[in-house]
Amino acid sequence: MLCGLLYDGTLAPPRENAAVVLEDGSIVEVRDALPEDLTDERSTVVDHRGATVTPGLIDAHVHTAWGRDEQPGWAWARESEVGRFAWALAAGRAALTAGVTTVRDCGGPGMVTVLAREAIAAGLHPGPRMRVCGPCLTTTAGHGDFIGVTADDAHELRKRVRELTVAGVDHIKVMATGGDMDPHTNRRRPQYDDTELAAVIGDAHRLGLTVVAHCNATTGIRAAVAGGIDTIAHCNWLGEREGTIDYDAQVAQRIVDQGVFVDLNLAATMRPLSEFDGLAEAWSGWEEPPANRWELHREIRAAGGRLLFSSDEFGQDLASFPVLLAEAVRRLGIPVEEAVHRASAVPALALGIGDAVGVVEAGRSADLAIFPGDLRSDPDALGRCAEVWQSGVRVVSDGGVVTS
Ligand SMILES: [Zn+2]
Missing domain, CATH: 2.30.40.10 (Urease, subunit C, domain 1)
Incomplete structure (x- = not known):
């Protein structure tokens, strides 16, 4: 060629x-x-x-079997299993057409994403190579419970990890903190304590699975890093008090030292912190406070941390990933090679297929x-x-x- x-x-x-x-x-x-x-x-x-x-681009955080509408999740929750499966296949096709040859699905109800992975791998439908977690793990009244299975203590978490292993998932996704878009959630607080999070990670590693932790709050990031997490999704460093960011430089250094992947979904990464996350009150040693999540991760980047770009998109909106990469080049001022690198070689390593693709x-x-x-x-x-x-x-x- x-x-x-x-x-x-x-x-x-x-x-x-x-x-x-x-x-x-x-x-x-x-x-x-x-x-x-x-x-x-x-x-x-x-x-x-x-x-x-x-x-071929690698989008390490997508939700293939989840459609976007006015109230994400809720209309979807009434969709049949067959409908969800069709949705996942259509999402895969849209991603492939946009140049994405591998995706990591980070949560869909039931085992629909496992079926989609198999259908594509068998050549029954065009689509990217898929790595899937099945449903994510969350608490009762927790973030993303409509695309997850609930587990409320360490025993239940270990049991879910074992059940999902038998069902054939490639990794585990755990909602370490709350998020947004749910009626019952708090994105500034952890959903699991340190012992519970360590239980999920430890048992998944024992069974050969990596773990992605959804982390908005700093308390959740800290616990996930202490527990040996593989990928932190979002990594927003939110303080417990509304409107504050609680960046912890020591934990950031551990993220680098432990080789933890930080999954930055691009749309949110480019958005001003003041619009949604709030602002820190003190930034000792920083010349100026960060304006967005990209700048918030400047120390991790400078230290060679493993930041990857993802879309965190739903359904056929997976096709927007390369558009977001182009936007990152313009708005974050990074060279094209860096945008491509963080959407190919770095996520390939995060997915454990760094020798084969990327x-x-x-x-x-x-x-x-x-x-x-x-x-x-x-x-x-x-x-x-x-x-x-x-x-x-x-x-x-x-x-x-x-x-x-
Ligand atoms: Zn997500």
Whole structure:
């Protein structure tokens, strides 16, 4: 494949006029020009010299089986299992068409997402590679109980982890703190104490599963880090008092030291803190207080922490992920290679598939996304995916799924 511009998923600047050699579903070589020995009739040359190539994007926080409407969740809660399954498949198709070749589902009711993962993996429906948690774990009257199963103490949490393991999930999602959009919740307080959270994480790790903790409140972040969490979703550092942020630099340092992934859903990350989260009263040692969650994580970024970008979108809105990445380039002032890196190589590691996907290099699966033109001068082209390759097969062309 000839690439006008190639972002390989690392933080390296893009390469011009590179050639990516594919064979049997894998990348076998990345070089500066088309190899002469491949210009014979046994090989096919795919010419994307007028386009930009990136790794297939990885959205590590989505809700495929959950539709968005005026009151998220509640109309959905009346949908049938079959309807939810169809919704998940449609979401997968929308994501794939936008250039997303892998997603991590972070919560849907019942085992609908497990079924969707299997249907896509079996080739019955076009869609991204899926990693799923089934329903999330939450308390009675807890955040996201309409997409979760309830567990109110350490014993119940361990039992749910074991049940979900048998049901075939890939990871565990626990609502460590409250959230928004529920009638019964408090996003500034933890839902589980330190012992309970450590019980979930410990038992999941024993069974070979990673754990994603939804954390708005700092008390929840602190407990999750102490318990050995793998990914912290949102990581808002909310103080208990309304309108305050309680950033803890020591816990932030532990996040870096322990290699914890921080999952920043982009729409909320770019929003001013003053609109929803509040402002800190004191920022000792900081030149100026952070304006948004991106700036709130400046110390973790500077220390090389593993921040990843996600959409946290529902249903067919999964297709907006590359659009959000383009917005991040413009609004956060980051280079395209960083936006791509945090949406490919970093989430691949978080999902435990860092050896297989996420970077365009020899030995990895040939998952590629192609965007028109030059992303350096036109980052918004991320929102106009032209072609997608999955395991060396062209699955999306001219913006639509290829039917065989
Ligand atoms: Zn979510």
